[in-house]
Amino acid sequence: MGQHLRVNLSAEERQHLLHLVDRGSPPARTVTRARILLMADRSTGNTHTYRDIGSLLHCHADRISRICRRYVLEGLHAALVERPRTGAPPKITGDLEVKLVMPACSDPPDGRKRCTLRLLAEQMVILSHVDSISNVTVYQRLLIPV
Known part of the structure; x- marks a missing residue:
């Protein structure tokens, strides 16, 4: 030292x-x-x-x-004060957030009682909004606005 x-x-x-x-x-x-x-x-x-x-x-x-x-x-x-940490930029910002929130606030798909976080993540990938995304990222973005 x-x-x-x-x-x-x-x-x-x-x-x-x-x-x-x-x-x-x-x-x-x-x-x-x-x-x-x-x-x-x-x-x-x-x-x-x-x-x-x-x-x-x-x-x-x-x-x-x-x-x-x-x-x-x-x-x-x-x-x-803690210095800002470097890290990966958020996957969901701006326009993508709107594309995530809209299905989350709408009625669930047929045959389902509610729209789950996993289902929202899968829809984001199926609709080619993102290459990959986890249900945890969806959870963090929906509950913790930046």
């Missing part, structure tokens, strides 16, 4: 982090990052190593190191 970067929080930053931890309403990852920074803060005389902090907070020392490094190099906000 590389050289430790010393975390020296200002009084305002320390107060902000204490408020985040005490409030309990931010996401758990943000609260954990705040706790890491508070424990790594050298301005108050803390001498915890990354391994000590990791064992107390049930995190790996590498994670502690990354968060402290981001604080020192990029600031408090960068250390607390």
